[in-house]
Amino acid sequence: MIFVSRSKMARRPEGFSASSLQKPAIVGNGRTANGRCALGRDFMFRLMMRIGLALSLAWSGYEVLPRAMDAVAIFGFRNDPVQMLLYRLSGLDKPAYEKEIAAALAKDDPELARSLAELAESRGIASTGRYCSASPRWRHSA
Numbered sequence: 482m483i484f485v486s487r488s489k490m491a492r493r494p495e496g497f498s499a500s501s502l503q504k505p506a507i508v509g510n511g512r513t514a515n516g517r518c519a520l521g522r523d524f525m526f527r528l529m530m531r532i533g534l535a536l537s538l539a540w541s542g543y544e545v546l547p548r549a550m551d552a553v554a555i556f557g558f559r560n561d562p563v564q565m566l567l568y569r570l571s572g573l574d575k576p577a578y579e580k581e582i583a584a585a586l587a588k589d590d591p592e593l594a595r596s597l598a599e600l601a602e603s604r605g606i607a608s609t610g611r612y613c614s615a616s617p618r619w620r621h622s623a
Contacts (some may be wrong), residue, residue, distance in 0.1 A: 575606050 551572075558565040578601040585594035 570600070570604070573606070575601075578606055 554568055555565065558568055578597060582594050582597045582601075585591075585597060
């Protein structure tokens with residue numbers, strides 16, 4: 482254990498004064514007596530870092546939140562395949578149905594195309610009358 486005398490501990494470095502610890506007085510217009518900004522660069526740096534952090538958190542929430550909600554819904558339907566299927570189908574739009582119907586007709590599968598068309602009509606998403614008249618295979622498969 483090292484003992485230090487009080488006289489050495491109380492010694493102040495050269496050029497040290499109590500006035501150097503005080504905040505500079507603001508003269509006017511937000512500036513100190515020597516013309517510098519009263520807020521200081523470190524304050525502005527911290528402010529900009531906080532604003533940047535807030536913006537990045539907001540953007541990541543905007544990107545991640547919809548996918549997270551889908552994951553929670555799918556996890557909730559993990560024991561009910563019918564509800565899972567209905568949830569997944571609710572995310573499909575008209576171009577997706579039309580693309581799958583066209584692919585089914587291209588693969589010479591009129592039953593699949595008909596079931597997709599009926600599903601789209603039952604969900605009120607697409608009017609698929611053009612597929613019925615466009616394919617002779619569709620008409621004769623009934």
